[in-house]
Amino acid sequence: MHNEFKVVEGDFANAGKASSDIKKTLKQLNIDNQKIKKIVVAVYEAEVNAIAHAYGGTIYVDIDQDKIVVVIDDVGPGIPDMDKAMTKGFSTASAKVREMGFGAGMGLPNIKNNVDELEIKTEVGVGTEVKMVVNFQ
Secondary structure: OEEEEEEOOOOHHHOOHHHHHHHHHHHHOOOOHHHHHHHHHHHHHHHHHHHHHOOOEEEEEEEOOOEEEEEEEEEOOOOOOHHHHOOOOOOOOOHHHHHOOOOOOOHHHHHHHHOOEEEEEEEOOOEEEEEEEEEOO
């Protein structure tokens, strides 16, 4: 099963739409609730990161009987220092984003803690691709 979701820069009103739709699909497939929770947290964090930091992008979702693979591909500034970005509490979010309650610097650490596999490819001035895998078994 394959699905795609568009991410629009600054569109916080729709933050969580992709993760919510994925949750509904996984429930219909009778995936374990703990696995669903982990997936939803990880996808939501990645979705918000793309909305807050990038200029738009796409979320690609592939589900089979063994796992879910989610790839968030954005066009944006890229991540100049991956070690800092993976540090809890580190954030490059703007003051406006922080005023809305986002940008606490927990996005990438939360993603890492909720997936079985995480791969991040980033190029400054080009964008970032975050690939997450959660195994169902």
